[in-house]
Amino acid sequence: MSEYVRANASxxxxxxxxxxxxxxxxxxxxxTGALIRSLGGAGSKGLTAAGRYxxxxxxxxxxxxxxxxxxxxxxxxxxxxKFDTIVADRRIWFVWPNAYRQSMIRGAARRTTExxxxxxxxxxxPPPNTFAGRLxxxxxxxxxxxxxxxKIVKDGKEQRVRLQxxxxxxxxxxxxxxxxxEKCTSNDAIDLALGRPMDEYRFVIALTYEKLSDRRARxxxxxxxxxxxxxxxxxxxxxxxxxxxxxxxRTLQVIARQYRAHPERFGVVNxxxxxxxxxxxxxxxxxxxxxxxxxxxx
Numbered sequence: 001m002s003e004y005v006r007a008n009a010s011x012x013x014x015x016x017x018x019x020x021x022x023x024x025x026x027x028x029x030x031x032t033g034a035l036i037r038s039l040g041g042a043g044s045k046g047l048t049a050a051g052r053y054x055x056x057x058x059x060x061x062x063x064x065x066x067x068x069x070x071x072x073x074x075x076x077x078x079x080x081x082k083f084d085t086i087v088a089d090r091r092i093w094f095v096w097p098n099a100y101r102q103s104m105i106r107g108a109a110r111r112t113t114e115x116x117x118x119x120x121x122x123x124x125x126p127p128p129n130t131f132a133g134r135l136x137x138x139x140x141x142x143x144x145x146x147x148x149x150x151k152i153v154k155d156g157k158e159q160r161v162r163l164q165x166x167x168x169x170x171x172x173x174x175x176x177x178x179x180x181x182e183k184c185t186s187n188d189a190i191d192l193a194l195g196r197p198m199d200e201y202r203f204v205i206a207l208t209y210e211k212l213s214d215r216r217a218r219x220x221x222x223x224x225x226x227x228x229x230x231x232x233x234x235x236x237x238x239x240x241x242x243x244x245x246x247x248x249x250r251t252l253q254v255i256a257r258q259y260r261a262h263p264e265r266f267g268v269v270n271x272x273x274x275x276x277x278x279x280x281x282x283x284x285x286x287x288x289x290x291x292x293x294x295x296x297x298x
Contacts, residue, residue: 066106066209067092068219071179074252076229080239081249086224087179095175105172109209109220117251118258119207119220120265121168173267176205176222180269188272197275202227205267206255210247223248223255227268230256 071087092102108119128134148163180203181189192198206223233256237249259266 065219066109069095069222070219071176071183071205071222071224074223074225074248076234076238079234081237081245083245083248086183087222089219092220095179096172101171104168105207105220112209112211114211116254117208117210118254119172119209121172169265172207173205176207177267177269180205180222180224184271185269188274191274192272198272199275201271201273203269203271204230204255204259205269206259207267208251208255210251223251224269225252225255230259 068089069092070085070089073084073086075082075084092105093099096102096105104121105119108121112119128137144162148165149160150163151158151160153159188198203224204227208221208223210218210221230252233252237246240246240249255266
């Protein structure tokens with residue numbers, strides 16, 4: 001055996017070195033692949049972080065952040081404008097997960113003006129008169145029939161029908177109504193279901209994007225106000241704590257005008273309060289009068 005090893009030592013050594021070389025190449029390939037994946041992941045995260053930084057810097061310069069929304073309660077009490085936050089700042093993708101819906105809301109925010117900060121969506125276009133317009137409308141209808149239709153069975157016959165598209169205003173205000181209801185109506189709604197006497201109040205929700213002349217941060221704001229107070233706003237601007245709050249009152253005036261003309265373009269949430277706590281009666285100027293009821297009163 002020793003003679004065989006001495007005679008073939010060079011071949012054995014070559015085979016051993018070849019195997020070690022193959023192992024080294026394999027381990028190097030594995031290490032290089034892991035390194036490249038790590039660098040690629042770090043690079044993509046770095047690019048994402050840099051992109052967010054640049055976007056934040058751009059929004060900072062413009063005083064603009066259409067990715068933020070909050071919900072505020074607006075109150076006029078003793079001829080003074082007051083506010084309270086019902087839902088703190090949230091990213092719009094937490095409120096509206098649909099990315100296409102988010103782009104619609106951002107586009108509507110861009111179209112708002114200083115005189116009309118209320119979010120509005122484009123209405124259906126009238127039938128086109130040109131050949132190109134009719135051809136485009138026809139192509140849109142064919143695509144709609146293909147992508148937004150289902151087969152149903154009616155009277156024993158199978159037929160294909162087109163699904164009705166959800167109203168944009170209902171789709172946008174639905175999650176906002178849910179947020180306000182979650183914060184404000186849970187316990188009282190249960191009491192109402194159990195038969196406790198309740199007073200019902202309607203609160204209007206308006207999605208706004210105020211374009212201001214100064215550099216105060218601008219973002220989407222869902223403004224909530226008691227319907228009776230909204231429809232009975234005072235003619236003169238009430239007192240306020242800060243100068244920029246004067247813009248908020250002008251926004252409320254715009255909301256009141258549009259709500260009278262198109263109430264279907266706003267959200268409405270019903271709030272219940274026990275009858276035996278207090279009664280609320282609207283008086284002139286949008287102010288309210290609270291009368292404490294005695295214990296045990298009906």
